[in-house]
Amino acid sequence: MTERISDEWTLNAPPGFSFDHTFAYLARSTNECLFLTDSDSVTRCIPAAGAKPIVNIRASENGGLRINVRGVAPSRLDDARKEIAAYVGDWLDLRTDLSPFLELASRDPLLQTAVRRFAGLRLVGVPDLFEAVAWAILGQQINLPFAYTLKRRLVEAYGDAVSDGTGAVYRLFPSAETIADLRADDLASLKMTMRKAETLLDAARMIARGDWTKERLAACRDAAEAERELASVRGIGPWTAHYVSMRCLRFRDAFPIGDVGLHLAIQRLLDMERKPTIPEIRRLASSWYGWEAYAVFYLWRTLY
């Protein structure tokens, strides 16, 4: 039995980073199954250094993040720290310089309220490609609570469980390889539509075969190019592709313009009788150029 210890260190956060607002986004659903939020911290399993450590993240006094890791062999602590820091940096988008966005948002009638109200919020990502693709597919055309329920069923049925030794269990999103070996009926029995099941299966197979990798997709010129690649699977359209570009590939110009949540947010902020049309949204978004993903994320936040 290898000795396991608890390790703790501070991860720097960018200027203006708000743990509270970013944390509030993480805590938005009580049905989240991949991480646990308590009053002031978030905990999840983050595979690193060949192990499956449990990582707790809370605010540190200096504005950074206090990272506590359990379940790594002492000899591999350095590797684990590096990998976990990279994961958290990607997850909470700690490396993007937001000043251009904040500058344009401060002059934008739709965004200025949101960036003031949620100052320091980062675009929380979904670092794992398959998880991001699957979450986007699950979320198509259904309400968010039900999407969380479907995700939970999928994770509980096919994802690995990791115990922290005190009774708490943390789960990992199932791998593309695991899902790729299923039949559409297996997924449909979780109460998603057969079409959703087939799309999820096809996407899992693309990733399991190595036809899609995060590296290669992220190397696309922009979200439009990634969209052409992702939309080659039946059931993945513009919304899903841009959602993946936004949450995982980190294209700042990702723009799920057909999103009903975005439409509702705009309708409310402008106090409109009806939802805005696509051309109207294009006009409103003309000044967001290059920062559409952040604009959408902040507008989504105004809904809750």
Place this chain on the structure above:
DNA sequence: CTCCAGGGTTGGA
């Protein structure tokens, strides 16, 4: 029963 939800595909202008 009706309507909506963090859409997608198809077929036709």
Place this chain on the structure above:
DNA sequence: TCCAACCATGGA
């Protein structure tokens, strides 16, 4: 390229 019709299903 753009649009309408159709699809499909849990939950309010």
